[in-house]
Amino acid sequence: MSLKKVNKIVLDQILNKMVDTVGQSKDEIFQIGEQSRQDYDSLSKELKYIREMVHKVILDGEELEIKTKLARNRLSEVSRNFKDFSEEEVRNAYEQAHDLQMKFSMNRHQEKELRNRRDELERRLYSLEETINRAEHLVSQISVVMSYLSSDLKIMGQALEDAKMKQEFGLKIIEAQEDERKRLSREIHDGPAQMLANVLMRTDLVERIHVEEGADAALKEIRSMKHMVRSALYEVRRIIYDLRPMALDDLGLIPTLKKYLSTIEEYHNGTRIVFQNIGRELRLEQKYEVALFRLVQESVHNALKHAEAKQINVKIEIRLDKVLAIIKDDGKGFDVSQKKANSFGIMGMNERVELLEGTLEIQSKIGSGSSVTITVPLS
Numbered sequence: 001m002s003l004k005k006v007n008k009i010v011l012d013q014i015l016n017k018m019v020d021t022v023g024q025s026k027d028e029i030f031q032i033g034e035q036s037r038q039d040y041d042s043l044s045k046e047l048k049y050i051r052e053m054v055h056k057v058i059l060d061g062e063e064l065e066i067k068t069k070l071a072r073n074r075l076s077e078v079s080r081n082f083k084d085f086s087e088e089e090v091r092n093a094y095e096q097a098h099d100l101q102m103k104f105s106m107n108r109h110q111e112k113e114l115r116n117r118r119d120e121l122e123r124r125l126y127s128l129e130e131t132i133n134r135a136e137h138l139v140s141q142i143s144v145v146m147s148y149l150s151s152d153l154k155i156m157g158q159a160l161e162d163a164k165m166k167q168e169f170g171l172k173i174i175e176a177q178e179d180e181r182k183r184l185s186r187e188i189h190d191g192p193a194q195m196l197a198n199v200l201m202r203t204d205l206v207e208r209i210h211v212e213e214g215a216d217a218a219l220k221e222i223r224s225m226k227h228m229v230r231s232a233l234y235e236v237r238r239i240i241y242d243l244r245p246m247a248l249d250d251l252g253l254i255p256t257l258k259k260y261l262s263t264i265e266e267y268h269n270g271t272r273i274v275f276q277n278i279g280r281e282l283r284l285e286q287k288y289e290v291a292l293f294r295l296v297q298e299s300v301h302n303a304l305k306h307a308e309a310k311q312i313n314v315k316i317e318i319r320l321d322k323v324l325a326i327i328k329d330d331g332k333g334f335d336v337s338q339k340k341a342n343s344f345g346i347m348g349m350n351e352r353v354e355l356l357e358g359t360l361e362i363q364s365k366i367g368s369g370s371s372v373t374i375t376v377p378l379s
Contacts, residue, residue, distance in 0.1 A: 019146060026142040033135030040128040047121040054114045061107040068104045071097040195232035199225050253289040254281040254316065257296060261314060268304055271312060278317040288376065291352050292316075292323060295360075298349055299327040299372045307331020307370060322358075325374040333364045 075097040078085050085093075202225050210218035247256040254277050265273040284292075296314060303309045309329035317324040346362065353360040358376035 022142060022146055026139055026146065029135050029138050029142065033132055033139065036128050036131045036135065040125060040132060043121050043125050043128065047118065047125065050114055050118045050121060054111065054118055057107060057111045057114055061104065061111060064100060064104040064107050068097070068100040071100045195228050199228055199232070202228075248289055248293055249286075252281065252283045253292055254318075256289075256293060257314070257316065260293075260297070261300070264300060264304075271304060271310055273300070273312045273314065276313070276315045278315065280318065282318045284318070284323070284378070288323065288356065288378070291356055292325060292374070292376065295349055295352055295374050296325060296327060299374075302346075303327070303329035303331055303370065307333065309369070320378070322378055323374075323376045325372075325376075327372040327374075328369065330369045333366045333368050333370055335366060336362055336364050 071093070075093045078090050078093040082090065202221060206218050206221050206225070209221055247259060258275055258277075261273045261275045265271065283289075296316075300312055300314065303312050307329050309331035311330050313326075313328045315324075315326045315328075350360055353374060353376065356376045358374065361373040361375075362370065363373075364370035
């Protein structure tokens, strides 16, 4: 799917809806857990009361059992010696034994019901405890999911936006390459090519002048041709230097930067460029020297073109474990929080620094100049 078809706003809306839905589910599970906890507390109180009642009924039952046995024994004695007891005593013995037997039976029935209720409460409490634990676990898991949705996954939108910008950056590079080819073609055509064509034409003129006006006039024309050839050679060297300074391969980063910044200062008479190298002029791997040169070149170019700086300070420090480059200017500055449309210079610098696993820090305020700090670790 093309990155141009990705709508960051729509993605954020979908993500927010997901967060809301998950949040509602979390609230519902939390309410279930709270209701279960209330039921658990209520049943725990009831279970405590039932256990006390069971204990009391058992004690009462034991006491009734003893009394019932005594009453049955009394009734047996009365029945065996029926003639020795009065009618009232016999009736009392029967009624007392029957009454105690009924109370004992009711006690056993009550004990059975209380035990059943106790067992049921214990099972329900166990189930509620499981529900509470599962609810707490689910709420914890949902909290983690919401954390991802509300933080990490929201980076997706920015990542897609960055990917889209990188795609545009890649297209911009292709356009820039074509523009650079056109520029080089135009510069070579308008500069060295025209000069060499003039030299070729003037060689014919020299022959004619030598025949018509003599050797002195021809020598004067040759000197003029020599000046044109020297100018053409200068233009060719300048174009080659812009493409890739030969001194970078031969001399290294520090001497090349000195020469480059000195040349740039000559081209821009109104700007002073101060270069400072701290430490030794160590040679680095080619990838580091090329990248650092281009980073400094881009930073100085931005200061000259956009900041309209009057003074630019470039400081390089090569350590054993890293290279530190600081480019400061006294230009008009800018708001670093505002991203300009089609601003691919800084993005290109970031790409170069990331390839070297380094860091790029830009500090600026409107009216207070800018500072670019580049740190590149050395492997």
